[in-house]
Amino acid sequence: MKKIVIAIDGWSSCGKSTLAKQLAKELGYIYIDSGAMYRAVTLYFLRNHVDWTNTSEVTEALTNINLQFKPNSVNGESEIYLNEENVEYVIRDMVVAEKVSEVAAIEEVRSFAVAEQQKMGAAKGIVMDGRDIGTTVFPDAELKIFMTADIAVRVERRFREMYSKNPNITIEEVKDNLEMRDYIDSHRKVSPLQKAADAIEINNTGLSPDEQLLLALKFIDKLIF
Numbered sequence: 001m002k003k004i005v006i007a008i009d010g011w012s013s014c015g016k017s018t019l020a021k022q023l024a025k026e027l028g029y030i031y032i033d034s035g036a037m038y039r040a041v042t043l044y045f046l047r048n049h050v051d052w053t054n055t056s057e058v059t060e061a062l063t064n065i066n067l068q069f070k071p072n073s074v075n076g077e078s079e080i081y082l083n084e085e086n087v088e089y090v091i092r093d094m095v096v097a098e099k100v101s102e103v104a105a106i107e108e109v110r111s112f113a114v115a116e117q118q119k120m121g122a123a124k125g126i127v128m129d130g131r132d133i134g135t136t137v138f139p140d141a142e143l144k145i146f147m148t149a150d151i152a153v154r155v156e157r158r159f160r161e162m163y164s165k166n167p168n169i170t171i172e173e174v175k176d177n178l179e180m181r182d183y184i185d186s187h188r189k190v191s192p193l194q195k196a197a198d199a200i201e202i203n204n205t206g207l208s209p210d211e212q213l214l215l216a217l218k219f220i221d222k223l224i225f
């Protein structure tokens with residue numbers, strides 16, 4: 001069986017990571033959540049009071065950041081480590097969500113993250129999700145998927161996810177944050193979110209996780225056998 005690179009891009013809360021995790025499990029591939037890398041950098045900047053409007057502070061701070069993915073000992077799912085600390089859960093906090101698109105728009109931050117991501121995918125057998133995976137990180141990926149879903153469905157999904165961790169959160173806060181991030185992600189100067197010309201679009205508004213997996217596997221079968 002041929003090993004390939006699968007790039008999954010799309011708007012926030014479109015089910016990218018659900019599909020990426022399903023595919024990694026099904027194919028025995030490595031799953032990399034590239035958004036977690038931008039979130040971990042944001043967490044580092046917030047904790048260390050890095051002024052990210054100052055390029056030399058950003059460049060200096062990036063030299064002190066080490067990001068790694070390691071499998072969870074119970075379910076095997078990959079989790080992100082920032083300088084050897086597991087930050088998989090803390091990076092999902094609203095405090096990070098509010099700033100991450102701003103940090104992810106910084107050229108130096110993107111070059112840092114993209115270089116790491118390309119190293120991780122060099123041996124293929126990888127599923128990576130994000131916003132610029134098919135356009136910038138792996139422009140030669142064998143399969144590119146661009147995911148979409150109706151905004152109401154996306155807000156509902158993100159709200160349910162966040163409510164379990166923070167019952168004080170409101171649906172309006174979640175909607176505002178999603179819309180703000182979509183806007184910044186698709187309007188930034190460097191690598192804005194856009195569908196690669198050769199990407200397959202999957203709108204999963206009315207699809208169950210099993211249905212979306214089956215659909216993606218149909219495209220993959222043709223590429224690996």
Ligand code: DC
Nearest residue numbers: 034035038100101104130131132181
């Ligand atoms: O997928 P996510 O919501 O965890 O991503 C967090 C933020 O990082 C999101 O606002 C967009 C940004 N991001 C990016 O710019 N490029 C990527 N490859 C992945 C995420």
